[in-house]
Amino acid sequence: MNYKLDFGPVLDGLPNLLWGSAGTLGLALSGMLLAIVIGIGGVVLRDSHIRPLRWLVIAFVELIRNTPFLVQIYFIFFALPLAGVRLNPTVTAIIALGINGGAYAIEIIRGGVQSINKGQVEAGLALGLQKAQVFRLIVLRPALRAIYPSLTSQFVLLTLTTSVAAAISAYELTSVAQRIESDSFRSFEVYGTVTLFYFVMSWLVMSLFRIIGKVSFDYPIK
Amino acid sequence: MGTGEFLFLLKGVQWTVALSAIGFICGGITGLVVALARTSGSFVTERMTGAYIALFQGTPLLMQLFVVYYGLALIGLKLDAWAAVAIGFTLHASAYLGEIWRGSIEAVPRGQTEAAKALGLGYMARTRDVVLPQALRISLPATIGFLVQLIKGTSLAAIVGFTELTRAGSIVSNTVFKPLLVFGIVGALYFGLCWPLSLLGAHLEHRFAAAQR
Amino acid sequence: MIDTRTIELHRRQVLLAAAALLVGTAFVCQSAVALTPAEIKAKGKLVVGIQGDNPPWGFVNSSGKQEGFDADIAELFGKELGAPVEFVPLAVANRIPALTTGRVDILFATMAMLPDRAKAVQFSKPYVANTMGLVAAKTTEIKTNADMGKFVIGVPRSSVQDTQVAKNAPESATIRRFDDDAATIQALVSGQVQAIGSNMFYIDRLNQASPGTYETKLEFTRLYNGACTRLGEKEMNATVNAFIEKIRSNGDLAKITKKWMKQDPVQFPTSVEGVPFEVN
Numbered sequence: 001m002n003y004k005l006d007f008g009p010v011l012d013g014l015p016n017l018l019w020g021s022a023g024t025l026g027l028a029l030s031g032m033l034l035a036i037v038i039g040i041g042g043v044v045l046r047d048s049h050i051r052p053l054r055w056l057v058i059a060f061v062e063l064i065r066n067t068p069f070l071v072q073i074y075f076i077f078f079a080l081p082l083a084g085v086r087l088n089p090t091v092t093a094i095i096a097l098g099i100n101g102g103a104y105a106i107e108i109i110r111g112g113v114q115s116i117n118k119g120q121v122e123a124g125l126a127l128g129l130q131k132a133q134v135f136r137l138i139v140l141r142p143a144l145r146a147i148y149p150s151l152t153s154q155f156v157l158l159t160l161t162t163s164v165a166a167a168i169s170a171y172e173l174t175s176v177a178q179r180i181e182s183d184s185f186r187s188f189e190v191y192g193t194v195t196l197f198y199f200v201m202s203w204l205v206m207s208l209f210r211i212i213g214k215v216s217f218d219y220p221i222k
Numbered sequence: 223m224g225t226g227e228f229l230f231l232l233k234g235v236q237w238t239v240a241l242s243a244i245g246f247i248c249g250g251i252t253g254l255v256v257a258l259a260r261t262s263g264s265f266v267t268e269r270m271t272g273a274y275i276a277l278f279q280g281t282p283l284l285m286q287l288f289v290v291y292y293g294l295a296l297i298g299l300k301l302d303a304w305a306a307v308a309i310g311f312t313l314h315a316s317a318y319l320g321e322i323w324r325g326s327i328e329a330v331p332r333g334q335t336e337a338a339k340a341l342g343l344g345y346m347a348r349t350r351d352v353v354l355p356q357a358l359r360i361s362l363p364a365t366i367g368f369l370v371q372l373i374k375g376t377s378l379a380a381i382v383g384f385t386e387l388t389r390a391g392s393i394v395s396n397t398v399f400k401p402l403l404v405f406g407i408v409g410a411l412y413f414g415l416c417w418p419l420s421l422l423g424a425h426l427e428h429r430f431a432a433a434q435r
Numbered sequence: 436m437i438d439t440r441t442i443e444l445h446r447r448q449v450l451l452a453a454a455a456l457l458v459g460t461a462f463v464c465q466s467a468v469a470l471t472p473a474e475i476k477a478k479g480k481l482v483v484g485i486q487g488d489n490p491p492w493g494f495v496n497s498s499g500k501q502e503g504f505d506a507d508i509a510e511l512f513g514k515e516l517g518a519p520v521e522f523v524p525l526a527v528a529n530r531i532p533a534l535t536t537g538r539v540d541i542l543f544a545t546m547a548m549l550p551d552r553a554k555a556v557q558f559s560k561p562y563v564a565n566t567m568g569l570v571a572a573k574t575t576e577i578k579t580n581a582d583m584g585k586f587v588i589g590v591p592r593s594s595v596q597d598t599q600v601a602k603n604a605p606e607s608a609t610i611r612r613f614d615d616d617a618a619t620i621q622a623l624v625s626g627q628v629q630a631i632g633s634n635m636f637y638i639d640r641l642n643q644a645s646p647g648t649y650e651t652k653l654e655f656t657r658l659y660n661g662a663c664t665r666l667g668e669k670e671m672n673a674t675v676n677a678f679i680e681k682i683r684s685n686g687d688l689a690k691i692t693k694k695w696m697k698q699d700p701v702q703f704p705t706s707v708e709g710v711p712f713e714v715n
Contacts, residue, residue, distance in 0.1 A: 062417060062420070063409075063413065065370075065416075065420065066370065066374075066412065066413045066417045066420055067374070067409045067412045067416070068374040068375070068377035068388065069374070069377075070377040070378060070380065070381075070388055071388055071391070071405060071408055071409050071412060072409075074391075074392070074401075074405055075406075075409065077625070077627060078395070078401045078621045078622070078625045078627070079401035079402040079404075079405050079406070079625070081625040081627060082402055083402060086625070086626055086627065089627075160280075160281065160283075161282070162282075163282035163285060164282075164284060164378065164381075166284075166381075167381055167614055167618070168613075169589075169611040169612050169613055174282070174284065174285070175612070178528065178592060178593075178612075179592075179612070181528070181532075182528050182592055182593030182597070183551075185531050185532055185555050187288070187292035187532045187536075188289070188292045188293045191285060191288040191289050191292060194285060195282075195285040195286070195289055198280070198281045198282055198285060199277065199281050202280040202281070230499075233499060292532055301538070302523055303523065381526075381614060382526070382529070383487070383526035383529055383615075385495065385524070392615075392617050392618060392621070393488055393495075393617055395617070395621060396488070396616075396617035396620055396621055396640075399624055399644035399645070401621060401624075401625060
């Protein structure tokens with residue numbers, strides 16, 4: 001048997017691969033937005049006075065961080081319908097990514113929030129700011145700036161994790177690659193090329209975050 | 223769901239643990255080499271290992287498994303699913319552990335290396351007896367954290383058809399048609415494997431932070 | 436944690452190295468596998484690719500042992516060659532790649548004879564037939580191919596059902612592809628899809644889970660399954676064909692078919708369009 005490399009099917013499928021990449025980025029960015037919402041919300045609830053709420057957040061974070069993403073997405077897609085909640089692959093993927101990213105975001109952001117000097121909060125309250133304003137301007141923004149690199153690398157990881165959504169037939173790069181592979185049987189060529197696509201995409205996401213970081217946190221610290 | 227099905231799930235746990243162990247141990251040995259190469263001082267070696275690490279950290283684990291699974295056979299290595307997947311996880315772990323340990327090697331105070339050099343210790347003795355013990359201790363929380371990621375990552379072997387815990391769950395769910403129960407149990411089993419390790423890692427992190435206060 | 440500086444610095448190196456690697460493998464890859472029955476006997480085992488989750492064709496039972504129609508046929512073939520069989524369960528889409536890359540020696544893996552597949556692998560004479568159709572809940576209204584357009588249909592990726600549904604369903608049908616039979620059936624049971632492209636046994640499995648809920652709506656085609664060897668391996672192909680002729684005539688095939696399919700073997704055609712049975 002002579003296995004000769006043949007990139008023909010890959011080149012033919014290039015438009016589809018690019019669309020698939022767009023799908024990946026779409027899922028990733030939507031998942032990130034949801035993750036940030038869950039992250040900030042979780043941080044607020046985590047330090048609430050109501051104990052059950054605190055326990056709820058802790059349980060949520062521990063559960064999500066100690067179970068595999070594939071099992072989480074299988075659960076939402078195949079198991080929840082039997083409890084009455086049926087979501088299509090795209091929505092399932094976004095929710096699963098958001099929940100997964102959110103659990104990590106809660107811990108990361110919380111770390112940043114706890115590093116804010118208590119004196120800052122007291123000064124803000126002394127100046128007559130509302131509690132919500134203090135949280136938003138004095139705690140959250142500097143905290144996000146401090147943990148921004150950690151958050152960026154977590155979100156790059158989220159972009160790569162979208163590949164698992166192929167298992168529930170969501171539309172993204174891996175499932176497009178699998179379709180091309182199943183028609184041509186050129187596994188190594190297809191997956192090798194797609195691996196490079198992901199590498200480029202992870203760099204794109206990182207650069208995007210770098211730009212956002214420069215724009216949002218462009219104030220002097222001291 | 224009867225005991226037969228539950229035992230099938232436990233068999234899956236067996237494979238998950240085996241895969242994680244091989245990946246962690248073999249990946250650890252390779253990762254140590256990677257970390258040392260990355261801090262060797264030789265410009266070319268450092269750049270090359272840097273590229274190796276960047277490749278594995280910038281691409282999905284699933285793709286890495288696919289490429290190893292299909293690619294190895296191409297260069298003449300006819301291995302079964304188990305071996306191919308084990309190699310895939312080993313390479314993945316070696317890159318991540320290499321990067322974690324590079325960071326902790328660089329975190330060892332420079333004075334230690336200088337003192338060791340002043341005492342006439344060569345590279346091997348310096349690394350083995352002075353730098354590495356301290357570096358590995360610093361790296362414990364992150365290393366344990368990665369072990370948890372690795373255990374979760376073995377679930378992707380299901381997609382290349384290897385019957386570890388997640389795939390066993392899929393098969394059982396397809397026999398008894400109770401996905402809520404089955405995937406709930408599968409999640410609980412993973413939780414049982416990972417959570418104790420996560421707690422250990424967090425505990426160690428607090429201990430080290432306390433020591434530095 | 437990813438060091439974002441590292442990735443930034445080494446991105447160019449990686450891309451260059453990867454490009455070099457892909458080009459390099461083109462020169463490194465030479466023929467690695469070409470098998471004859473004598474070599475299999477010498478190596479002491481026959482590595483058979485089979486399905487691990489598709490009863491009654493090929494499935495791994497709860498003790499981890501490979502069973503099924505294909506397993507029985509493969510074991511007989513192993514006896515014929517004088518080598519014990521080692522089974523490698525494969526997902527639907529991995530079957531042909533596993534053979535062409537040398538991971539397995541032969542496929543007894545519910546391989547339906549399709550002209551596209553015949554370009555990648557060598558089929559033997561047929562040894563069993565399989566009817567492909569569409570299964571849905573009794574309450575779902577599907578009477579013609581055109582009706583499929585209103586629904587979401589699930590299929591195992593790269594399977595015959597995949598090709599058949601893609602061919603017969605109108606543009607407006609949404610097709611979802613899953614990794615294997617197990618996931619596809621789960622998709623129907625959980626309502627994520629309203630119909631699934633099936634082989635003749637899905638309905639049995641569904642009836643076990645939920646008796647009387649599902650039925651076969653459409654029949655696409657009858658397909659014949661053959662054993663697969665690599666293109667160009669003349670001796671292997673000749674040996675398999677001789678073996679299949681033998682079990683057809685001595686009653687072994689009928690016995691195994693009755694055991695797993697609960698029916699007699701069908702009349703096999705002497706040729707299937709676009710699919711040669713022999714190496715030429």
